[in-house]
Structure formats: structure tokens, C-alpha cells
Amino acid sequence: MVVSNQHPDNGHKVYRQDIWWSDKWDPKEYGKEYDFSRPFFTQFAELFQDIPLPSLNVEYTTMVNSEYCNGAATLKNCYLCFRADHGEDCAYLTSITYMKDCFDQTFSDRSELSYFSSKLLNCYQCFYSYNCDNCQDVWFSRDLIGCSNCIGCIGLRNKKYHIFNKPVTKEEFGDTLKKFDFGSYKNTENFKKEVKEFMLKFPRKEYYGKNAINSSGDYLYNVKNVLNSFIVSDGENCKFVQFIKPPVRNSMDYTMFGMNGEWIYESAWVGLTVNTIKFGVWDYGAHHLEYSFGCHSSGNLFGCVGIRGGEYCILNKQYSKEEYEALVPKIIKHMNDMPYRDARGREYRYGEMFPVELSPWAYNESLADEWFPSSKEDALAKGFSWRDPDKKEYQDATVNIPDHSKDVGDDILNGILKCVSCGKNYLLIRIELDFYRRFNVPIPRKCPSCRTRERLDEFNPIKLYSRKCAKCGKDIQTSYAPERPEIVYCEQCYQNEVA
Ligand SMILES: [Zn+2]
Numbered sequence: 429m430v431v432s433n434q435h436p437d438n439g440h441k442v443y444r445q446d447i448w449w450s451d452k453w454d455p456k457e458y459g460k461e462y463d464f465s466r467p468f469f470t471q472f473a474e475l476f477q478d479i480p481l482p483s484l485n486v487e488y489t490t491m492v493n494s495e496y497c498n499g500a501a502t503l504k505n506c507y508l509c510f511r512a513d514h515g516e517d518c519a520y521l522t523s524i525t526y527m528k529d530c531f532d533q534t535f536s537d538r539s540e541l542s543y544f545s546s547k548l549l550n551c552y553q554c555f556y557s558y559n560c561d562n563c564q565d566v567w568f569s570r571d572l573i574g575c576s577n578c579i580g581c582i583g584l585r586n587k588k589y590h591i592f593n594k595p596v597t598k599e600e601f602g603d604t605l606k607k608f609d610f611g612s613y614k615n616t617e618n619f620k621k622e623v624k625e626f627m628l629k630f631p632r633k634e635y636y637g638k639n640a641i642n643s644s645g646d647y648l649y650n651v652k653n654v655l656n657s658f659i660v661s662d663g664e665n666c667k668f669v670q671f672i673k674p675p676v677r678n679s680m681d682y683t684m685f686g687m688n689g690e691w692i693y694e695s696a697w698v699g700l701t702v703n704t705i706k707f708g709v710w711d712y713g714a715h716h717l718e719y720s721f722g723c724h725s726s727g728n729l730f731g732c733v734g735i736r737g738g739e740y741c742i743l744n745k746q747y748s749k750e751e752y753e754a755l756v757p758k759i760i761k762h763m764n765d766m767p768y769r770d771a772r773g774r775e776y777r778y779g780e781m782f783p784v785e786l787s788p789w790a791y792n793e794s795l796a797d798e799w800f801p802s803s804k805e806d807a808l809a810k811g812f813s814w815r816d817p818d819k820k821e822y823q824d825a826t827v828n829i830p831d832h833s834k835d836v837g838d839d840i841l842n843g844i845l846k847c848v849s850c851g852k853n854y855l856l857i858r859i860e861l862d863f864y865r866r867f868n869v870p871i872p873r874k875c876p877s878c879r880t881r882e883r884l885d886e887f888n889p890i891k892l893y894s895r896k897c898a899k900c901g902k903d904i905q906t907s908y909a910p911e912r913p914e915i916v917y918c919e920q921c922y923q924n925e926v927a
């Protein structure tokens with residue numbers, strides 16, 4: 429038995445990762461001659477279905493005691509971490525790098541001993557906080573830089589001992605933390621609501637990030653000419669790119685994950701020094717690929733699956749450089765002359781991404797559902813597939829969770845818990861229980877997915893709206909929808925007032 433992100437019913441054969449990455453099988457043995465009597469995507473779909481996929485997509489040689497993680501590398505003693513690189517003694521993290529002793533984090537980097545937060549950078553002991561940089565001992569705060577010992581604060585720079593943006597003494601701070609007693613679930617949930625109300629009185633910048641020159645989007649850091657893009661650092665000349673680790677250049681319609689990507693178009697999950705990739709999915713360290721899935725350290729491939737260290741292949745069949753260069757233009761012409769028609773009658777020619785019906789993952793198993801949540805009906809109507817949850821995973825809880833973490837016994841580690849939001853079962857692991865007790869935070873009532881959902885809801889959407897700066901009236905493009913209650917300033921006005 430292996431743990432896999434491929435559902436047993438999706439029709440794909442799965443190999444253990446060490447076998448998939450070994451020479452014990454040869455993806456070129458599945459190679460097919462191109463058939464000009466049938467559409468390209470029909471032929472690609474057959475090849476894709478034949479070829480084994482790895483059980484998970486992790487750098488398995490760098491993982492220690494972190495079996496239930498995916499999209500990951502260099503993790504030690506981690507549990508349910510995804511899109512994670514360099515983590516130790518952590519659980520429930522998504523899209524993170526260099527984290528230690530952290531739980532429930534989204535898009536955080538280089539932080540320690542922190543809980544239920546997003547977009548932390550170089551933080552230590554931060555709880556229920558968003559978009560904080562170089563902070564320590566911060567609770568329920570947002571947009572802080574260089575702050576410590578703050579509760580319920582927003583938009584502060586280099587401040588210590590503040591509660592609701594007002595200075596307090598060290599003693600008052602300690603007394604307040606005692607009074608609020610965040611070990612209680614009830615207190616914590618009530619306080620979250622109070623903080624949300626309080627923060628609406630303060631202006632927000634039109635976008636999160638800094639040094640965004642001639643750019644638009646949100647969560648942009650050190651970018652130039654990057655348009656309509658989200659969560660990008662060190663980027664230049666890009667449009668419609670998302671979730672990119674630095675650096676990235678000259679790319680468009682590119683989702684995940686950069687780390688030196690250039691000339692990438694209409695591709696997802698490609699990175700680690702990649703160059704000139706069109707319509708690629710899950711390709712690392714590769715160049716000059718078109719319509720390729722899971723091809724690594726390779727170049728000049730068209731319509732290939734699972735090739736490692738290969739060159740000049742079409743549908744996994746080996747050609748000489750001259751043959752390859754002569755055949756590819758003919759196939760491109762054929763793709764336009766004989767388009768593929770999907771089950772809903774939509775046509776796919778050269779220049780379109782893979783038809784969505786080829787995806788081994790259902791819509792609700794994918795990253796798309798995190799940022800564009802959909803009902804089953806809407807997803808199916810758009811031609812996506814949907815996988816209903818397994819009813820076995822929805823048993824009654826076998827333990828009750830006391831309101832306060834100090835009243836929780838070790839027996840909870842043997843119990844089955846039930847999410848208050850979606851009803852799915854989840855459990856607690858030893859290191860998280862120790863963490864909750866040490867920092868006096870309550871036992872979560874929601875499953876890890878619903879907790880991630882709650883944090884993602886604090887992000888602005890991947891969408892831009894035209895509105896006016898609430899201070900100077902200048903036109904701005906922002907991901908705060910006009911009907912939202914936040915006060916939104918242009919960057920200039922925000923800087924004049926806050927920092
Ligand atoms: Zn849930």
C-alpha cells in the first residue's frame with residue numbers, strides 16, 4: 429500500500445516514487461507514432477493514461493518521517509504539509525518555505541513557533557496573524573513590520589507592547605493576555621470577531637507587498653512590469669502569473685511555482701530553472717517543452733509524459749533533431765486543421781491548455797477549488813469532474829473537546845474528532861497537542877482543510893476591481909471589491925499615513 433494523491437478510481441497506474449524516478453522502467457517504451465488521422469489530444473490522452481504516475485510528487489530522498497505530505501521537499505517530522513520546502517516539526521502548512529515548529533500556516537516563510545497565520549515572514553511566536561514581517565509575540569494582528577508584543581493591531585511599524593493599536597506597559601500587556609485567556613475556544617472565536625470589527629476603522633493599501641513598479645495585482649514584492657498577478661516575488665515582465673517563488677521573468681498565464689522561470693506560457697506547476705515551456709504541467713528543470721506532463725531535466729519535447737533527461741521526443745517516441753524539427757510544425761498545423769472536441773463540444777486547437785477532462789484530479793481535489801470555490805453542480809456544468817467525499821470519513825466523534833486546552837487530556841490523541849464546519853473526521857498529533865498546551869491556544873474544532881479555508885478567506889481574491897482611493901480620490905486597481913467594507917488607500921496616501 430502507498431499513500432497517493434491519485435484517487436484509486438481515476439484509472440491511472442501508480443508507481444512508488446523511488447521506482448518512478450528510477451531506471452527500472454522507461455517512459456519511451458510507451459512511445460507512439462503520431463497519427464495524422466486522429467486529433468492530437470486524443471493521442472496524448474491515450475499515452476497519458478498508459479504511463480504510470482508517481483504515488484506522490486515529493487523529493488522523496490529529502491523527506492524524513494513526513495509520509496503524509498505532497499508537493500514537498502526537505503521536510504522532517506511534518507504532517508499534512510503541501511507545497512512545502514524546508515520544514516521541521518510542523519503540521520497543516522501549505523505553500524511555505526523554511527518553517528520550524530509551526531502549525532496551520534499559509535504562504536508563510538522563515539518563521540518559528542507560530543500558529544494559524546498567513547504570510548508571515550521571519551516571525552517568531554505569532555498567532556492568528558496575517559501579513560507580518562519580522563515580528564515576535566504577536567496575536568490577532570495584521571500588516572505589522574518589526575513589531576513585538578502586540579494584540580489586535582494593524583498597520584504598525586517597529587512598535588512594542590500595543591493592544592488595539594494603543595501603547596500599554598509590559599505589565600498591562602501580560603495582564604491583558606491573561607484576561608482574554610486565549611486557551612479557551614469561545615474566547616478566541618469571540619476575539620477574532622472583535623478584532624475584525626476594530627480593523628475596519630483603519631485604511632488598507634491598494635495592494636499587499638512592496639516595490640511593485642508599473643505593476644498590478646496583489647501580494648507583489650519587488651516586481652517590475654508584472655500585471656494582473658498574485659503572490660509573486662522578484663518578477664519582471666509578466667502577466668497573469670500566480671504563486672511564484674523568485675525569480676520569474678517574461679512569462680504569462682503561469683500558475684506555480686517559479687524558482688527561476690523564464691519564457692513560461694500557459695503552464696502550471698513548473699519550475700526549478702525552467703525556460704521556454706508552453707502548455708506544461710509538473711515539469712522541473714526543463715526547457716523547450718510543449719504539451720508535456722511530468723517531464724524533468726529534459727528539452728525539446730512535444731506531447732510527452734514522464735520523460736527524464738530526454739530530448740527530441742514526440743508522444744514519447746525518440747526522433748533525431750532534424751526529424752523533430754520537421755515533424756513539430758506539421759503536428760501544430762494538424763492540431764488546427766483537426767481540433768479535438770471534448771464531451772461538451774468545446775474545440776481545442778494548438779494554443780489551448782490540455783482539455784480539462786484529461787486531469788487525473790477532480791475540481792474539488794485541486795488548487796483551483798482553494799481560490800475559486802465552486803459547488804458540485806457548477807463545477808460539473810463547466811465540464812470539470814467532481815469527487816464526492818467518502819462517507820466512511822464522516823463518523824461521529826469519539827471524544828468531546830473541552831473549551832479550554834488546559835482541560836484536554838492525552839486521551840484525545842487516540843480519539844476521532846469531527847469538523848464543526850464540514851463534518852469530516854480529523855485527529856490530533858502529539859506535537860500539536862504539546863504546542864497548544866505550551867502556548868495556551870485551544871484545540872481546533874475544524875478539520876485541517878476547513879482551517880486552511882478560513883485562512884484563505886482572509887486573502888484578497890485573484891481579481892482586480894477599479895475603485896477610487898478613499899483619501900485622494902485617485903483611480904486604483906485593487907483586489908478589494910468596491911462593496912467591501914475596508915477603507916482602501918492608494919499606495920501614496922497609505923505611505924503618508926502609515927508607513
Ligand atoms: Zn472541515
Ligand SMILES: [Zn+2]
Nearest residue numbers: 897900918921
Ligand atoms: Zn490616494
